[in-house]
Amino acid sequence: ETGVTQTPRHLVMGMTNKKSLKCEQHLGHNAMYWYKQSAKKPLELMFVYNFKEQTENNSVPSRFSPECPNSSHLFLHLHTLQPEDSALYLCASSQLPGEQETQYFGPGTRLLVL
């Protein structure tokens, strides 16, 4: 399998549930990212991991908890979410963290919180 994959592609959860989103990149990249895309809003960067270390957390609520066990895998653990967290969650990776790098995206997980 090539590129960036994400599972599940669709997820419906209640506000008291705990779930995890998974991202895997097969590109040999060293940086991975989580983005949120809400309707009619630009992509919002949530977290950045460089060489498995978190380097950016853009004021994301603690109900979103990322985990990066190695350079190829990235998780987003979800608990006690709110309906306004319903969105498309996109994972991306790039070769190196930093300047003038192109990010490659996965297909996204469409999340609905009831």
Place this chain on the structure above:
Amino acid sequence: DQQVKQNSPSLSVQEGRISILNCDYTNSMFDYFLWYKKYPAEGPTFLISISSIKDKNEDGRFTVFLNKSAKHLSLHIVPSQPGDSAVYFCAASLGNQFYFGTGTSLTVIP
């Protein structure tokens, strides 16, 4: 406040004609700009990029123009094809941070 703006939510163009998608940004420190294309139910795919030291980059039917003084970026597609129908996002980066526009939905009419 949005640092990257795409003011046209949609654009329709006849097949074979030129499509011009526009993007404006506010931060003069951005040093790298990218265009992504997104089909429904798929993630954005990289299309073309340009460094801030250039004003034009061409790749086949796609050309990106950068006007730093106006803080304006545009993507030209010529000739447009029905398969180009998608949502196009522009993005600007500064270090590890990427900022995206809200997208322009392009429809190429056969």
